[in-house]
Structures are given as structure tokens and as C-alpha cells.
Amino acid sequence: MDTLAFWLPLILLFVSALLGTALKRKSRDHCLKKFEKCKVILPVQAFDWQKGNLQVFAQGLELYYESPKDSPAGKLNSYILHPSEVDKIPYFLRPAPDEDTQDGYRWRKELERIRRPSFLDKMKRSVLNFYNMLRDAFGQASQAILGAINKDSTISKVKNSDKQINELKSGLTNLVPNAWEPVLEKYRGHRIVVERKTSQGMVKESGILEDYSSKYLLIREVKIQDTELLDFLKNDSTRGNKKHDFIYNRSLSMIRHTVHT
Numbered sequence: 001m002d003t004l005a006f007w008l009p010l011i012l013l014f015v016s017a018l019l020g021t022a023l024k025r026k027s028r029d030h031c032l033k034k035f036e037k038c039k040v041i042l043p044v045q046a047f048d049w050q051k052g053n054l055q056v057f058a059q060g061l062e063l064y065y066e067s068p069k070d071s072p073a074g075k076l077n078s079y080i081l082h083p084s085e086v087d088k089i090p091y092f093l094r095p096a097p098d099e100d101t102q103d104g105y106r107w108r109k110e111l112e113r114i115r116r117p118s119f120l121d122k123m124k125r126s127v128l129n130f131y132n133m134l135r136d137a138f139g140q141a142s143q144a145i146l147g148a149i150n151k152d153s154t155i156s157k158v159k160n161s162d163k164q165i166n167e168l169k170s171g172l173t174n175l176v177p178n179a180w181e182p183v184l185e186k187y188r189g190h191r192i193v194v195e196r197k198t199s200q201g202m203v204k205e206s207g208i209l210e211d212y213s214s215k216y217l218l219i220r221e222v223k224i225q226d227t228e229l230l231d232f233l234k235n236d237s238t239r240g241n242k243k244h245d246f247i248y249n250r251s252l253s254m255i256r257h258t259v260h261t
Helices: 002-026 102-115 119-133 135-150 161-174 182-186 227-235
Strands: 039-045 048-057 060-069 076-081 091-095 191-198 201-212 216-223 244-249 253-258
Touching: 039 060, 048 076, 102 201, 102 216, 191 216, 191 244, 201 244, 201 253
Parallel strands: none
Antiparallel strands: 039 048, 039 091, 048 060, 060 076, 091 244, 191 201, 191 253, 201 216, 216 244
16 A cells, blocks of 8 residues: 555656646647648848748747758758747748639638638637636646645655646646637637837738737738838749738737728
């Protein structure tokens, strides 16, 4: 009996460490995941835009160039962004595919579905919103249970046990795709105006709100007003008058207005 009392808490701690690691691997932002494997453009510094196919990780991003870039260090295949750098990126831009292609047709159908969701889509969203409304209660309950486990004398003696338990607590609450926000939820599928700060002052750009997370706003069919970005697109192979989808960083942008249609 004493042997079981000794080993059981250690087994629970080991399982919690594995579960915490698994949850952390799955905790990618769901807005960013919608741009995964897509061609994107993002500003990494002033007047410095990077282009490539996006790969999203739980701890950072990688942008794969369409073709290797020459540099003194050799041919570069990708551009890696670490978490501290990702948090400073004001937006991710995804050019819409050409309208006369299969991808363009799917893009238009997807946008139409966002603007006029089916009954099944509404039901799925309602279930998710209901779960998000209970998120705090779920998080508090899981933390209380894990806190009680952590008070066990055997676990408390294990080095870094508090860290493992706290990681599991965080993973359980962060696994939910997004927190429910009534104001934003009301205008999903509607045209809104995003306000963000640029080097030339405040810019307001309109688009259709598809989704949101605690960190990002996913906006479709954005009407670009940023003159620096427009100049870059004109000089680049990407047409400046083409339709674009954006993911805005919420720490640097906010929804300011709704648009009458």
C-alpha cells in the first residue's frame, strides 16, 4: 500500500507532463492556422516585407521562399520567426487567388459561406460559443483538481513539479480555440473597419470579419489603405488592386466601425 502511495503521484506527474506537452503542441492560434501553407506577405521591419508559404508552429512561424534566395551565407530556403518576433508583426496578408481559377472559385464560395452561413455552420458555432462561455468554469475546475493533486506530499517533493502542473493547467484552458466575445460574434460575416497605426499615422481598412482569437482578427476581402503597402504591392509581382485577406494583430489593431450595406 505504501508503495502504491509513493508511485501513484509520480505516475500522475509523469502523465501530466506528457499531456501538457501534447496540449502545447496543439495550441496554435486557429486564425493563423487558416493561412497555413498559403502564400503570405508580412512586414518584419520598416520597409521590409517577406513573402513565402506559411508554416505555423505552437512556438513560432516559418516562411518558405518560393525559390532559394542568394546571400553571403549561402542560398536561403526559409525565414524563421520566433515567438517574441511574431508578437510584433502587425499583420499577415494573403493575396486572393485569381478569379478565373479553381482556387479563385473556392475562395468566392468560402467567402459567400462566411457571409451567409448554413444552419449547420450556425449550430457548430453556437456549440463552440456555449463551450467558450463555460471556459472559465472549466479552467477553474481543472486548476482546483490539479492543485489538489499538487498538494500531495510526494509530488511536492519532486523537482519542477509546480512547473509541470502549471503547464498542464495553462494547456487545458488554452486548448479552446477562442474566447467568446459578444460584440465581435455579432458582426462575423459583416463588413467592418479595422483601425491600425502605421508609420504615416492611423489607417482604417474595411473588410469582412471571418473570425477572431485572443491575439488576432481574421478579415477577408480587405480594402487596403496603407500607402506604403500599396506601393510595395505595385512594385511586387502581386497586383495592388487584387483582393486580399488579412490577419491583424489585435495588440496593434482594433475593430473601430461597422459598415452599412
